Amino acid sequence: MIDLIIVGAGLTGLFAANLAAELGASVCLVARGRGGLSLSHGCIAVLDRAQPLRALDRLPATHPYKLVGKQSLKQSAKAFSRMMRAEALPYRGRLSHSLPLLQASGQSTWVNLAPPSLGQAHGPLVGIASIEGFRDFAPQMLAQALRAKEGYHVRVIQLPLPHPFRELYASDLAARFDVPQWCSETLRLWKPFVRGLDTLILPAILGLRRHLHVFHLIQEHFGCAVLEIPTLPPSLPGLRLERALRLRAKRLGVRFIEGSAAIGRAEVRSGKARVAGVQLQSAGGPRSLSSQAILLATGGTMHGGLAALHAGRMRESVFGYPIEVQPERSSWTAASPFSPQPYAMAGLCVNTCMHPLDPAGEPLFHNLYAAGGVIAGSDRVYQGSRQGIDLATAYRAMQSIMEDSHH
């Protein structure tokens, strides 16, 4: 029998799978979709604050950070950094003091761990690349925003491509940068346009497989700093992170079953209710998988971990467990997309061991755990806390799973 089934292939599920496999557990990761990393800026943000650890104490008691504790958050970040170093995708930064991450809007957000190609632009002379035929980056809009800031002298630089392409996505360009010949041809072509800059701002397209190499090469070649900015999806910094975590998990022996929805199975054994495994809705018919424990890393309303129903109800998708929400749908959303959204706070209530709880506050099952977006208590978009919560809750859940399995 498998030790652990993880449902979900986002940051939470992949990170948890790596942690468990490192500890020698037999892990099967099942997922219906691809997870959310293609929508990610690829950094680890704890809170949209310059010093997030100081702000943690003021969060409400039901917030995931409060449940896992500061210690688990710090340990999770350490484990993450260690994994990324091992995968040759080193992240810099720390939890106590955040780094500004310049984004496509021209505004910056605070993140704590970031890959080397992301961060902020060093002036005063900044060039923003407008790449022929690439629609998913907004150089004009970014230039206007940067010009409004002090200390920048900004120009937009039109950069051609060696062959004409139509309607490229960031991943299409990255795949080309992964080809050494195409890459060097492009850099040669660009060189005359890129002169006398302190920083060249590019959309995040510099390769998927060997982007660190391309990143260093291009700085050497142009003699200036290069900054990547996350684009419309598929967002490369997120894909690079996903790729590293996936390859590592596979190397450590994690089994992946993807493309199938999972339905939870429970049973009563020696008078005690427990989860027995999942049934997979796979193409050839339903298939059962049994395990000692299950970790739900299925995400929130967007990824389908939570289903919001027309009837004014919400439920968890794998076990069908009802989630507490206001019955009036009009109260689920706020007037502005940029305000905190009540629906985003909904999810499974968990205890400090990441066991989902029933309304009386008792664990639903002693061998069921939840982490990441499926957990209640935070609007992660509004707070800028997504990846911090993913890592910390996955880490805490894994600690509990290991402790419980020893008993």
Added chain:
Amino acid sequence: MPRLSTELLIIGGGATGLGIAWDACLRGFKVVLIEQNDIGQGTSGRYHGLLHSGARYAVTAPSLARECAQENAILRRIASAAIEDTGGYFLATPADPLYFPDRWLKACKQASLQVEEVEVAELLRREPRLSPRISRAFRVQDASMDSFDLLHILRRAILEAGGHVLLRHRLVGFIHRGGTLVAAEIEDLMTASPLCISFELAINAGGPWAAHIANFAAVHLPLALGKGTMVAMASRPVHSVLNRCRPPSDGDIIVPVGSVSVLGTTDIPVSDPRDLQIQDHEVDALLAEAEMLLPGITHARALRAWAGIRPLLAPPVDAGAPETRSLGRAHAILDHEALDGPGGIISVVGGKLTTFRLMAQECLDVVCERFGRSVQCSTSTTALEPADRRFFALPMRHRRLAHREPGNHASDLICECEFVQQGDIHRALAADPPQTLDDLRRDLRIGMGPCQAGFCAFRTADIMAPVLSQPAQELAAFLHERWKGLRPVAWGKTLQQMEFIRRLYAELLGFSQPPSGSR
């Protein structure tokens, strides 16, 4: 103060005002039309998309039914670019009164409408998503009409015929001379500058704002405003317009328009034309009624919801000429001077989008009489051809994708849902003064497809950046505006889409709430 002078000043840029301006241009009048917002921002743009066959009114308003049938035939000829001939059905379900179909059928025959009973089994073969519990089915001459397309074609026709259309110009008062209105004080809302337009006759075509406009002329216009809510489903489960075969009521129509289906409508009395708030129960009622025709539709994705305000004339103002205007009639042309009011102004109120041309014709007949000119109406025989067909209908936009020149980025798709190309945006920007993203949406349908601005708004804002002072704030304001129509249907896949949009813009791309009052 800058001054303009014209023969006719038309106030209101909905189908009524534009229709009147077009007819007036064809009859040789000098015309200026003012609209306080953008074309399609009022009732005409907030519409379910039905070109009425008239059958809906066969029992309750036979004369309106006949008018609809005539206008339906005319519009199919003159405005074919905005119309899709979907055909339509009246369907009796177990929830509808048994007596109604026969009574309705008789009324349709009396009004000379083309109605034909069809075998339910045959209909179910053509439309397999329909409920098998439907007991009777009748084919009618309904079609779907895209009101944005219609309004844009009308505006072009007016401009080509020498008329002037001033958008974002609001009436602030009239100037009288001896009990007659002779000029209007206007504010240009884009530049906040005043403008004076002197006229020989003003025509109030303000729709739900008509009473407000009449107030400036010290005329009391008793309007009854009704809010109608509509839900667009992000799919087209049926080919044809579906009507419930029962007396007119909430949720009695489903119209396939473009790539969506519109469920309409509710009717709730309101006192203010700006009262467009949608309640959960209205959406629930529309879905519950649609379930009777299309079982399971509640589980399909709802794209968004919107509400429009119907302006109806409250009786008994019609008393002026009772012999020609029956009470059931949906529109009225009021010459205020003949009704003991001031001279120099006519109000046109009520009406259906289907009958906009007829209203304009009747209005211009009154105008010609006043000016002592005898020019015949020619709108029923003048084709409204869009100057650039590429702006219109989805299938045409799709077809042109096959003929793109390699290496020409003007034909790159910016909006992949509605097939809007980069060149379309550049052309739209060149044709009009600087616009907001929301104006471009009404011109090109940017942001109206399944992604609800997820991808296209970002790309478009960058293309518009040179003409916008703060493109990032304009983009955030546009997303805020789009969010309004998503909130009433925020569950299931729509809520997923909303969270996706938030995730893209607030988290991945770093946009934030624009300061209030910007834009």
